[in-house]
Amino acid sequence: MIANLVDNMKKKSPKERFLLVIGLLFFLVYLFLGLAVIFWEELPLAMEFKYRIALGVLLIVYSIIRFQRFYNSNK
Numbered sequence: 001m002i003a004n005l006v007d008n009m010k011k012k013s014p015k016e017r018f019l020l021v022i023g024l025l026f027f028l029v030y031l032f033l034g035l036a037v038i039f040w041e042e043l044p045l046a047m048e049f050k051y052r053i054a055l056g057v058l059l060i061v062y063s064i065i066r067f068q069r070f071y072n073s074n075k
Contacts, residue, residue, distance in 0.1 A: 023066075027063050027067045028063075030059050031060060033059050034056045034063060035060070037056035038057070039056075
């Protein structure tokens with residue numbers, strides 16, 4: 001998978017490489033944000049714990065969907 005990603009990166013134009021990096025960055029941002037909402041105790045959100053878990057799981061699922069779309073577009 002990583003070898004294919006590197007080969008595809010070499011074949012892409014600078015604009016496509018930039019979009020590739022941005023796609024990976026936002027996948028990681030949504031994943032980290034979902035995990036932070038669930039596990040970071042001092043996060044300044046005035047929510048009940050069950051709603052924090054629901055929001056965190058929603059963000060993690062969204063990041064997985066973004067990654068799948070990103071991976072399928074780079075095949």
